[in-house]
Amino acid sequence: MIIWNDILKPISVYVNIQSTIGSVIQKLSDHKANIVFIKDKGSLVGYSTMEILMHQIAQKEDLSQPISYKNDILKVPQFTPVEFYHNVSLIIGEDANGEIVGYTTIEQARNKISELNLKDLNLLLHGAGVGIVRTNIDYQIEYINETAESILGLHRSFLQFRDYKMLLTTDKNLDRVMTGETLINVNASINFKHTVGNFYPLRMGDKIKGLIHIFFSREVFEDSVKELDFVRNLNSDLQTVYASSQEQILVIDESGKIIRVAGMFLHDFWKVDNPENIIGKHISEFTRKNIFQPNVFELCKKQMKKVTSIQDSMGKSRVWSVATPVYHEGKLEKVVVLSRDITQERSSILDQSDEGFQPLQDHDDLNINEKQLVYRSKTIERLVVEIKRVAQFNSTILLEGESGVGKEVFVHHIHSASPRSNKQLVRINCGAIPENLIESELFGYEKGAFTGADKNGKAGLFEIADNSTLFLDEIGELPLNMQVKLLRVLQEREVTRIGGTQPKPINVRIITATNKDLRELVNQGEFREDLYYRLYVIPFSIPPLRERKEDIFPLAIYFLEQFKKMYDIKKSFTPEAIEVLETYAWPGNVRELQNIVERLTLLGEGEWIKREHALKFLYGEVQKKKTQLMVLEIMPLKEAVEELETQLIQRGMQKYGTADKLSKVLGVSPATISRRMKKLK
Numbered sequence: 158m159i160i161w162n163d164i165l166k167p168i169s170v171y172v173n174i175q176s177t178i179g180s181v182i183q184k185l186s187d188h189k190a191n192i193v194f195i196k197d198k199g200s201l202v203g204y205s206t207m208e209i210l211m212h213q214i215a216q217k218e219d220l221s222q223p224i225s226y227k228n229d230i231l232k233v234p235q236f237t238p239v240e241f242y243h244n245v246s247l248i249i250g251e252d253a254n255g256e257i258v259g260y261t262t263i264e265q266a267r268n269k270i271s272e273l274n275l276k277d278l279n280l281l282l283h284g285a286g287v288g289i290v291r292t293n294i295d296y297q298i299e300y301i302n303e304t305a306e307s308i309l310g311l312h313r314s315f316l317q318f319r320d321y322k323m324l325l326t327t328d329k330n331l332d333r334v335m336t337g338e339t340l341i342n343v344n345a346s347i348n349f350k351h352t353v354g355n356f357y358p359l360r361m362g363d364k365i366k367g368l369i370h371i372f373f374s375r376e377v378f379e380d381s382v383k384e385l386d387f388v389r390n391l392n393s394d395l396q397t398v399y400a401s402s403q404e405q406i407l408v409i410d411e412s413g414k415i416i417r418v419a420g421m422f423l424h425d426f427w428k429v430d431n432p433e434n435i436i437g438k439h440i441s442e443f444t445r446k447n448i449f450q451p452n453v454f455e456l457c458k459k460q461m462k463k464v465t466s467i468q469d470s471m472g473k474s475r476v477w478s479v480a481t482p483v484y485h486e487g488k489l490e491k492v493v494v495l496s497r498d499i500t501q502e503r504s505s506i507l508d509q510s511d512e513g514f515q516p517l518q519d520h521d522d523l524n525i526n527e528k529q530l531v532y533r534s535k536t537i538e539r540l541v542v543e544i545k546r547v548a549q550f551n552s553t554i555l556l557e558g559e560s561g562v563g564k565e566v567f568v569h570h571i572h573s574a575s576p577r578s579n580k581q582l583v584r585i586n587c588g589a590i591p592e593n594l595i596e597s598e599l600f601g602y603e604k605g606a607f608t609g610a611d612k613n614g615k616a617g618l619f620e621i622a623d624n625s626t627l628f629l630d631e632i633g634e635l636p637l638n639m640q641v642k643l644l645r646v647l648q649e650r651e652v653t654r655i656g657g658t659q660p661k662p663i664n665v666r667i668i669t670a671t672n673k674d675l676r677e678l679v680n681q682g683e684f685r686e687d688l689y690y691r692l693y694v695i696p697f698s699i700p701p702l703r704e705r706k707e708d709i710f711p712l713a714i715y716f717l718e719q720f721k722k723m724y725d726i727k728k729s730f731t732p733e734a735i736e737v738l739e740t741y742a743w744p745g746n747v748r749e750l751q752n753i754v755e756r757l758t759l760l761g762e763g764e765w766i767k768r769e770h771a772l773k774f775l776y777g778e779v780q781k782k783k784t785q786l787m788v789l790e791i792m793p794l795k796e797a798v799e800e801l802e803t804q805l806i807q808r809g810m811q812k813y814g815t816a817d818k819l820s821k822v823l824g825v826s827p828a829t830i831s832r833r834m835k836k837l838k
């Protein structure tokens with residue numbers, strides 16, 4: 158607030174009411190003043206100015222005549238706020254005792270106030286890079302702020318009182334401003350500096366007293382516009398991404414209020430039709446109705462870290478959610494919850510890009526027949542892309558990877574994505590078939606080829622797989638003599654049945670898989686090098702589960718959904734249980750995970766699979782086994798390991814009865830068990 162005292166000036170010249178014009182003019186010029194105050198009997202009665210006196214002389218050229226004066230004066234207390242009054246040209250300020258302390262003309266007061274306001278504005282805009290120039294009605298620069306100086310590259314002392322209209326180059330007519338128009342977004346330049354800004358008329362009362370130019374440097378302005386454009390584009394890109402997202406993105410502020418929803422809106426979950434019905438509401442409104450359970454927002458807030466959970470809505474709709482806390486300057490600002498619907502699909506975490514794959518035709522003895530490929534990791538995503546590409550060709554593929562990583566699942570995908578998918582994929586496990594049967598299995602035999610042979614003869618798997626894909630699993634287990642025969646078939650692309658003489662041309666795509674280091678087997682002389690190179694045409698290595706931990710969660714959910722359906726059971730993971738699964742090393746890979754989830758589904762108490770259950774199943778049993786299985790003397794490590802493995806398998810067989818069941822518990826393939834059993838016998 159501006160008070161009169163801020164703008165009052167001291168009175169320098171007083172004269173008596175009887176003074177002549179000549180003496181007053183002399184006095185004014187002595188004091189270099191323009192205004193004189195008139196007193197009568199000691200009291201102030203009016204004022205006169207050089208202009209008034211000149212006017213008086215022009216009427217009558219007599220310097221001895223008494224001066225004429227004006228009395229449109231208002232006396233105001235010096236510390237009261239500035240206000241303007243009609244019919245008053247001059248203000249006299251008085252102190253508390255009624256003594257005169259100064260004066261101001263109304264015009265000076267208005268100028269001063271506009272200057273003070275501009276200074277305030279300048280302070281306000283300081284740092285915002287806004288230049289301000291004010292001129293009077295003749296375009297003379299009266300005020301210029303520091304930013305304007307720096308934008309224009311000219312010092313205030315140079316600019317002050319110069320003709321702004323002359324200095325500026327612009328295609329707009331500034332005279333329009335002096336008639337009351339505002340000019341917006343005007344390009345103008347001075348001193349080769351380009352600006353963009355607005356011109357406003359400077360109004361005082363009902364008169365226009367000049368103009369105000371408020372501007373930016375065009376360079377900076379254009380950069381900001383570009384930046385703005387960038388942000389705008391980014392925003393629209395993000396909106397598109399959100400809109401096409403398969404996930405719902407929920408932003409909850411630290412108090413629990415839902416502030417934003419983007420992506421796919423899960424209306425079945427919220428039991429409302431559109432996001433507007435949940436925005437602005439407190440999350441507890443929903444949890445009270447058993448929607449959004451468990452409350453991942455609260456869990457995330459409490460644990461101060463990312464929380465993953467399957468959430469229920471009134472026991473019907475189900476989503477899996479990841480809640481991530483967002484901190485600002487060390488304080489929780491909001492929680493972002495990404496959710497996906499898993500109510501309908503067995504698992505909506507399944508490979509979404511899989512449309513190209515056909516339904517699978519061959520099943521083996523696994524509980525779960527469909528060979529869905531579940532993943533979330535970038536590693537597998539890339540692998541899937543490559544695999545789809547090579548699936549189109551007939552080239553031989555070798556899949557390497559530890560036991561249980563999912564090599565067979567990949568084989569099914571390759572076959573399904575290949576032009577051969579309309580025919581059945583044929584599979585043989587080279588490690589599970591007794592040596593003497595492999596040859597007839599692979600190549601078939603003619604009638605009467607050997608005792609016990611089918612009297613009609615039998616087609617081998619190569620013949621059955623004609624125009625299709627033959628999957629040779631555990632290729633590292635193929636006996637050496639069979640390796641030679643396989644090599645010949647691969648080279649000549651024809652098979653001759655045992656006991657037959659007529660070779661048959663075959664068109665088979667070969668895919669092999671191994672959990673052994675084939676190169677090492679070649680070095681040890683257990684695998685033929687020539688066959689190795691025949692098979693090692695397009696190799697893919699499937700990484701172990703511990704190297705792609707992002708896949709653990711979707712796989713666990715996928716298996717849980719499968720087993721729940723299979724056993725008609727209600728079960729959910731708590732976030733803590735998932736965490737335990739995610740931190741385990743999974744030596745038996747996906748197969749082990751599948752087995753553990755089955756056991757957790759069937760054996761844990763209650764509806765929730767809790768952390769304790771997961772810990773017990775993953776670590777507790779191992780501890781127990783450790784105390785029970787033992788070697789009684791010091792022996793070479795390899796032998797000790799074999800001894801323990803033998804004990805384990807023996808005990809396992811006593812408990813589970815079949816190699817198939819035991820393989821699931823031990824997290825190895827049934828072939829591994831069969832092999833060990835053979836050896837034991």
Ligand SMILES: Nc1ncnc2c1ncn2[C@@H]1O[C@H](COP(=O)(O)OP(=O)(O)OP(=O)(O)O)[C@@H](O)[C@H]1O
Nearest residue numbers: 529530531560561562563564565566672747748826
């Ligand atoms: N990405 C996956 N998505 C869904 N299920 C999977 C995945 N990977 C593996 N599985 C399942 O895990 C189990 C083991 O996989 P699979 O038999 O393909 O492994 P493998 O690498 O061929 O093992 P082995 O070398 O012992 O033969 C199977 O039941 C399979 O369906």
